[in-house]
Amino acid sequence: MAELAVEVAYAGPEGQAVVELVVPAGTTAWEAVGVALPTLPGGIQPDQGRLGIFGKKVGAEQVLVAGDRVEIYRALTLDPMEARRRRAAR
Template sequence: MAEIAVEIAYAGPEGQAVIPLAVPQGTTAWQAVELAMPKLPSGVRPDPARLGIFATKVPADRVLEEGDRVEIYRPLILDPMEARRRRAARGA
């Protein structure tokens, strides 16, 4: 079976990583993340519901294409609406 080149990307308080992988055609986004787990910074716990490809959220079962960069997103620490309210209250 032919392989395709993809990347897994993560950036967070644990560290940053861009992991190049060669995976079989038909590999899903989550399967690629599982393959990259040993190379991710210690403490990273990916969530299948928080994945994207080139800044577009995708389901974990999305089949990857040549050159895709799977991004692992972190949970939000603060709701964006609450952050706006706080900035408005400060006058910023």
């Protein structure tokens, strides 16, 4: 079976990391996150609904192709509309 070189990336208050992986063809984005999780900063809780590939949101079942970078997104700490309201109030 063919293998693919992909990356899993995370950046947050816990730290940042880009993990290079070689995975079997047919691996999904969520499976790649699972493989990379032990080497990512401690304390992160990935969510299947918050994944992307090169800045474009994708589903957890997205099948990867060679060279993909799976990005793990964090939940927003502040709603963008609320942030705008606060800036306007200043």
